[in-house]
Amino acid sequence: MKKKILPIIFSLTILATSIYAGGFQINEHGARAMAMAGAFTAIANDASAIYFNPAGITQLKGTNFYGGLTLIAPSASFTGPAPSTTKTDMDSQTFTPINFYVTQQIGDNLFVGLSVNNQYGLGTRWPVNWPGKYLAYDTEIKSFFFTPVVAYKFSNQFSLSAGLVIAYGDVKIIQVSNVGAGDFQTELKGNKTSVGFSAGLMYKPSNEFSIGVSYRSSVKWDLEGTAKSTPEGFTHPLLKVFIPYPKGDVTAPLKTPQNITVGLGYMPTDQLTLAADFQYVGWSSYDKLSITFKNYNVSNPLAPGPSTESVDRNYENTFIIRGGAEYNLSDVFALRAGILYDRNPVKTEYVEPTLPDANRIGLNIGFGYKLTNNLSIDVAYMFLSFSDRDVTGSKFGFNGKYTNNAHLVGADLSLAL
Numbered sequence: 001m002k003k004k005i006l007p008i009i010f011s012l013t014i015l016a017t018s019i020y021a022g023g024f025q026i027n028e029h030g031a032r033a034m035a036m037a038g039a040f041t042a043i044a045n046d047a048s049a050i051y052f053n054p055a056g057i058t059q060l061k062g063t064n065f066y067g068g069l070t071l072i073a074p075s076a077s078f079t080g081p082a083p084s085t086t087k088t089d090m091d092s093q094t095f096t097p098i099n100f101y102v103t104q105q106i107g108d109n110l111f112v113g114l115s116v117n118n119q120y121g122l123g124t125r126w127p128v129n130w131p132g133k134y135l136a137y138d139t140e141i142k143s144f145f146f147t148p149v150v151a152y153k154f155s156n157q158f159s160l161s162a163g164l165v166i167a168y169g170d171v172k173i174i175q176v177s178n179v180g181a182g183d184f185q186t187e188l189k190g191n192k193t194s195v196g197f198s199a200g201l202m203y204k205p206s207n208e209f210s211i212g213v214s215y216r217s218s219v220k221w222d223l224e225g226t227a228k229s230t231p232e233g234f235t236h237p238l239l240k241v242f243i244p245y246p247k248g249d250v251t252a253p254l255k256t257p258q259n260i261t262v263g264l265g266y267m268p269t270d271q272l273t274l275a276a277d278f279q280y281v282g283w284s285s286y287d288k289l290s291i292t293f294k295n296y297n298v299s300n301p302l303a304p305g306p307s308t309e310s311v312d313r314n315y316e317n318t319f320i321i322r323g324g325a326e327y328n329l330s331d332v333f334a335l336r337a338g339i340l341y342d343r344n345p346v347k348t349e350y351v352e353p354t355l356p357d358a359n360r361i362g363l364n365i366g367f368g369y370k371l372t373n374n375l376s377i378d379v380a381y382m383f384l385s386f387s388d389r390d391v392t393g394s395k396f397g398f399n400g401k402y403t404n405n406a407h408l409v410g411a412d413l414s415l416a417l
């Protein structure tokens with residue numbers, strides 16, 4: 001029985017681990033910054049600075065609100081498994097991560113702020129009877145990050161900030177499996193709230209140049225939830241006993257990577273702003289993940305639990321390079337554009353269809369328009385183009401070619417009081 005049940009748990013663990021990869025980390029948390037490809041760490045002069053570089057809120061007088069959402073429409077297809085040339089398209093889905101920020105000036109030098117956004121999320125869903133159904137079917141990740149920050153302006157040139165991160169994570173996984181008695185589905189759900197921290201630095205050596213540094217710590221969720229299977233099990237034809245499929249309480253640790261970003265800003269004229277960022281993403285801390293069933297024995301489902309299964313992932317540290325520009329055509333209208341390169345953390349042999357990750361290039365455009373002296377709107381569009389990923393030597397025995405892209409549209413309103 002162990003030989004039959006272990007592949008089920010192994011595939012579930014593979015599926016759960018995939019929520020970590022770069023495709024589920026969302027970096028678009030403000031339409032102005034998004035239009036500049038996220039190259040905003042050294043600029044950070046609207047309330048979304050709480051995310052991009054909280055030291056930047058020292059540039060904001062009075063009370064400031066900034067909020068909106070991003071529409072994300074990813075698409076993916078798989079050709080294979082090799083040597084087959086069958087092409088399967090991932091089901092179409094649209095995701096809408098939100099962002100909301102408020103900042104308040106307390107005195108000449110002290111500033112506070114609060115943000116709410118979805119820093120990790122999205123999902124994948126493939127046809128239920130596609131060739132890779134035992135590796136991936138339906139995964140959905142949700143998170144809410146609440147970040148109160150405080151920033152202090154030591155001089156007109158130098159500011160520092162620190163913040164607390166309260167992060168809620170929610171995971172739903174539906175896996176298709178088979179142990180010889182027909183296909184069945186196992187649904188795992190889990191959630192947890194955890195904490196982390198953020199920090200930022202802003203330095204302006206002159207009116208033309210600015211330097212920004214931002215840090216977001218990792219957050220570890222020790223997810224707690226349940227697993228249930230449909231049907232619940234099968235009657236063994238020889239033993240004449242009922243063999244239950246995976247069920248009951250489960251726990252699984254999920255740890256997001258730390259992010260360190262360094263940015264440069266250059267304002268050669270009053271109309272033109274140029275910016276560049278280098279973002280380091282510490283995925284190497286993620287070497288494996290385990291799932292513990294509190295009352296289900298993986299080796300022998302007829303015996304008491306608990307049991308734990310784990311799988312290696314061996315992710316690599318990675319980075320994102322960003323460049324952006326903003327040009328003010330008038331006092332009320334600004335055009336923006338940017339480009340980014342995002343290197344994925346998943347080694348080729350570990351790529352699988354839950355998250356067919358690959359290196360990507362993002363092309364961004366957008367605009368800002370002042371509706372009144374205090375109210376403005378920002379709009380951005382990004383086309384995210386992934387490199388084709390040809391997988392050979394798959395650790396999961398699933399070689400083939402993945403093709404991906406995504407369209408993103410963001411819109412935010414800004415109010416200054």
